Amino acid sequence: xxxxxxxxxxxxxxxxxxxxxxxxxxxxxxxxxxxxxxxxxxxxxxxxxxxxxxxxxxxxxxxxxxxxxxxxxxxxxxxxxxxxxxxxxxxxxxxxxxxxxxxxxxxxxxxxxxxxxxxxxxxxxxxxxxxxxxxxxxxxxxxxxxxxxxxxxxxxxxxxxxxxxxxxxxxxxxxxxxxxxxxxxxxxxxxxxxxxxxxxxxxxxxxxxxxxxxxxxxxxxxxxxxxxxxxxxxxxxxxxxxxxxxxxxxxxxxxxxxxxxxxxxxxxxxxxxxxxxxxxxxxx
Amino acid sequence: xxxxxxxxxxxxxxxxxxxxxxxxxxxxxxxxxxxxxxxxxxxxxxxxxxxxxxxxxxxxxxxxxxxxxxxxxxxxxxxxxxxxxxxxxxxxxxxxxxxxxxxxxxxxxxxxxxxxxxxxxxxxxxxxxxxxxxxxxxxxxxxxxxxxxxxxxxxxxxxxxxxxxxxxxxxxxxxxxxxxxxxxxxxxxxxxxxxxxxxxxxxxxxxxxxxxxxxxxxxxxxxxxxxxxxxxxxxxxxxxxxxxxxxxxxxxxxxxxxxxxxxxxx
Numbered sequence: 001x002x003x004x005x006x007x008x009x010x011x012x013x014x015x016x017x018x019x020x021x022x023x024x025x026x027x028x029x030x031x032x033x034x035x036x037x038x039x040x041x042x043x044x045x046x047x048x049x050x051x052x053x054x055x056x057x058x059x060x061x062x063x064x065x066x067x068x069x070x071x072x073x074x075x076x077x078x079x080x081x082x083x084x085x086x087x088x089x090x091x092x093x094x095x096x097x098x099x100x101x102x103x104x105x106x107x108x109x110x111x112x113x114x115x116x117x118x119x120x121x122x123x124x125x126x127x128x129x130x131x132x133x134x135x136x137x138x139x140x141x142x143x144x145x146x147x148x149x150x151x152x153x154x155x156x157x158x159x160x161x162x163x164x165x166x167x168x169x170x171x172x173x174x175x176x177x178x179x180x181x182x183x184x185x186x187x188x189x190x191x192x193x194x195x196x197x198x199x200x201x202x203x204x205x206x207x208x209x210x211x212x213x214x215x216x217x218x219x220x221x222x223x224x225x226x227x228x229x230x231x232x233x234x235x236x237x238x239x240x241x242x243x244x245x246x247x248x249x250x251x252x253x254x255x256x257x258x259x260x261x262x263x264x265x266x267x268x269x270x271x272x273x274x275x276x277x278x279x280x281x282x283x284x
Numbered sequence: 285x286x287x288x289x290x291x292x293x294x295x296x297x298x299x300x301x302x303x304x305x306x307x308x309x310x311x312x313x314x315x316x317x318x319x320x321x322x323x324x325x326x327x328x329x330x331x332x333x334x335x336x337x338x339x340x341x342x343x344x345x346x347x348x349x350x351x352x353x354x355x356x357x358x359x360x361x362x363x364x365x366x367x368x369x370x371x372x373x374x375x376x377x378x379x380x381x382x383x384x385x386x387x388x389x390x391x392x393x394x395x396x397x398x399x400x401x402x403x404x405x406x407x408x409x410x411x412x413x414x415x416x417x418x419x420x421x422x423x424x425x426x427x428x429x430x431x432x433x434x435x436x437x438x439x440x441x442x443x444x445x446x447x448x449x450x451x452x453x454x455x456x457x458x459x460x461x462x463x464x465x466x467x468x469x470x471x472x473x474x475x476x477x478x479x480x481x482x483x484x485x486x487x488x489x490x491x492x493x494x495x496x497x498x499x500x501x502x503x504x505x506x507x508x509x510x511x512x513x514x515x516x517x518x519x520x521x522x523x524x525x526x527x528x529x530x531x532x533x534x535x536x537x538x539x540x541x542x543x544x545x546x547x548x549x550x
Contacts, residue, residue: 046410
């Protein structure tokens with residue numbers, strides 16, 4: 001077994017923590033921000049991100065491209081992202097496997113769609129165009145979806161595996177999303193792990209969810225649950241060394257809580273060790 | 285039509301209104317009642333995201349109306365004017381126009397102009413960072429060159445005239461406002477005011493201007509008038525318009541970006 005080092009864990013950098021992170025510069029692997037919050041010509045937020053970039057690798061995580069929207073009108077959005085990428089020189093650029101806009105209305109949400117051949121062709125073309133424009137590979141994140149479509153011809157994991165083959169994009173594996181979906185739809189999260197191309201995983205998201213009358217809702221508002229930590233262990237044992245990220249957006253706690261979660265992720269990486277097993281071969 | 289587009293249109297219908305649910309439900313697997321609830325969760329998310337964006341852009345309006353009333357305004361605005369951009373920070377540019385035409389807001393007649401001012405502040409917050417012009421830029425100009433010169437303002441600089449004291453209202457609702465004034469609502473609501481918005485380093489500032497100063501800077505910044513024409517215009521609005529004081533304020537506050545003289549920029 002060949003052991004690979006696990007890259008250190010990062011945290012989502014949110015406004016209430018800007019000052020402390022820049023002052024104390026905690027030992028973390030990288031910081032991640034929502035790209036759209038920095039689509040500016042200037043100002044305090046952009047200045048903060050540039051200062052953070054002097055101390056850490058930065059991951060630009062998009063929430064607004066809505067790649068699977070048939071009626072996207074997103075060229076201006078892509079150009080703003082390209083400008084930010086040029087300015088920040090990020091370690092990762094990522095987006096979600098979702099749609100969000102139709103007939104000129106943008107819902108500014110990460111919405112699921114039926115995993116069909118038509119959708120795959122559309123999303124692959126969009127990802128290819130995005131990578132051509134940015135002149136770099138992007139990472140696509142699996143979604144937390146609360147509804148499923150009758151028309152689906154494949155699972156989300158199969159869809160992502162095909163997308164990786166068609167575009168060469170990387171995967172942002174969100175283990176909380178994987179878990180939320182499995183619980184809500186009564187499937188085994190390990191099945192999804194089996195179907196996903198582990199060799200393409202470049203980043204891992206860890207977050208908390210809420211338990212509601214409608215099932216689990218992906219709120220990014222609490223600590224990572226034990227089952228999701230167990231999924232991280234499973235992924236590390238499959239040889240995935242990609243860095244994890246603690247993602248926390250609502251009810252943001254003190255920075256120390258995020259750092260403790262990041263330290264826990266680091267320990268799991270160190271304990272599990274990694275191998276280069278589980279290579280995935282694209283189907284012809 | 286593409287099956288994917290059809291699905292997205294049906295989904296959109298269910299997000300815009302519960303009346304759209306019946307067209308969407310047959311596309312989904314699982315229990316219809318549960319799916320109905322889940323579509324409601326998505327619908328709530330869409331409004332909540334719009335609300336977060338407007339709360340960020342219009343914090344003073346939110347303070348003035350109170351949280352519940354503001355939430356109701358957002359729901360109505362979102363129903364009439366949904367977002368059209370993947371960047372939510374751009375959402376809300378028509379909020380003031382919406383308030384103008386919204387009958388229940390008539391009890392707060394200054395609210396639309398406060399919203400206009402807040403949008404200018406919102407835009408200035410993320411305007412390009414530039415180095416403002418110092419006073420020395422005027423030193424080498426002879427009077428003739430100055431009269432025909434055009435001044436260009438720094439990004440984020442904006443003006444707004446109102447029948448209401450909008451600059452004072454805005455200033456009194458800032459987090460650091462109450463300390464000096466004692467009474468947070470010590471404002472003469474009958475007073476019309478000209479507000480100026482600008483970037484002071486990374487901070488955004490708001491102040492009020494005299495009628496002459498407003499006329500002078502509006503001619504320069506909005507009409508592109510020459511220095512001489514703007515001055516002449518300002519004196520028709522305010523006989524005692526103090527040009528030296530206006531220039532001094534502009535330099536001290538960092539409003540000026542560059543001076544364009546005939547065939548020369550500095």
